[in-house]
Amino acid sequence: MLALLSRLRGIPDCLLCNGAGDGSLPICHACENELPWLGAHCDICAVPLPERGLVCGQCLRRPPAFARVEAPWRYGFPVDGLITRFKHQARWPLGRLLADLLAQHLQHAYSEGLPKPDLLVPVPLSRKRLRERSFNQAEMLSGWLAHSLNLAHDTRWLLRPQDTAHQQDLDAVARQRNLRRAFALSSRAQVQGRHLALVDDVLTTGATAEAIARLLRKAGAERVDIYCLARTPKPGEH
Template sequence: MGSAFANGLLAALLPCNCVLCGACGPALLCPGCRQQFFAATAPRCPICANPLPPAPEDLEPMPCGRCQAQRPTFDATVAAADYALPVDRLVLQLKFARQLALARLFAGLLADAVQRADARLYPHPALLCPVPLGLQRLSERGFNQALEIARPLGKALGIAVHARLAVRVRDTLAQSSTPHGARHANIAHAFAIPERALVEGRHIGLVDDVMSSGETLQELAATLKRHGAARVTNYVFARTPPQTH
């Protein structure tokens, strides 16, 4: 009885911290929500991280049909969750409500996904590069959410983060508000690499909050490859399901 009373009193005193369900506890994410939304039980394409049909556990995942038909310029993608309710609300809170503590949560969940991934398919990169924002959007928002995720992710994985490995040389419309067929043209030639020597012959990890059509990461990976990058892996907190791209 004493233990039950103490546990009940502790629960009453603790703030309701789970950002998804509001359950009382000391962490931003309760164990139940962590298991439900971030357990990563469903197989994903090793290249683009789109969901794959169930397959025997002893078989390595094959690339999806789209990646087999037209291989992207990036080589692999690790995602912590699907960009769907209720996870998508967290991304919006980070971007538009300045809930920067969520960036550390995203980084931790993404680091967990990286550690679960098969190291043979997903070797660690030499450097992490946050997807850069244009000057106008950076000025409006006041921070780059990709960089806010990349810093704690790099610390968790023991990988250096280079905040300006890539720069955005022109402002573009938000990809999320651009028609799907116009997204490639919208992002084309938007990036530059100031120091080729940091990229040449190396494996670069790109960090972003959400991957939808993949055009932004595709363009940035192509830019890195033109400057000599040997391999590019995407690390994204959330992956938009293909039917909603």
């Protein structure tokens, strides 16, 4: 009965529990509250930490090329499953829901002083990987964020000319080695002096983000931030 009343009022049902919705997005408040919100994390790379306002040891020892990572969730249940279904099963409504919630997170961050970027750029896929999957989930996320946040985005600035091994199959050292010369800038890219935000689904070791941020900074970008749905904890932590 509640679900029927919600539909009559134009409120979408919750995509997680199929129950009656209670807001403009297809997720009920109960399910939204149960998502693995990130909480305390490193002020630079967003890796989960015991207390707020700290910078992790890795970022202190070797500051990354990017300025800040913004992610609303830990990579854990049920967000991990939602991302997998969006990414590997083309469940686009789930991706759109996650993008809209990320947009809300970013709007709050902007109100708290996070500078808005000039442009969003998604992490590119190689041509082979794009043919296999038929879509780039980072590109879709970037487009949805650009629309929600009234930001520009460009899907053709970054290129991935080499088809490298899957990052999730490698350890941290192998990930860095795997990404050497994996990315390039197109001739149309106008990076000089720009504040850019790189969009991806999950940040794990940060090797992809670091490789692209270093490329953009070397080309003259003033600042590079990372926007993603979820951040994994350090190995062995939950």
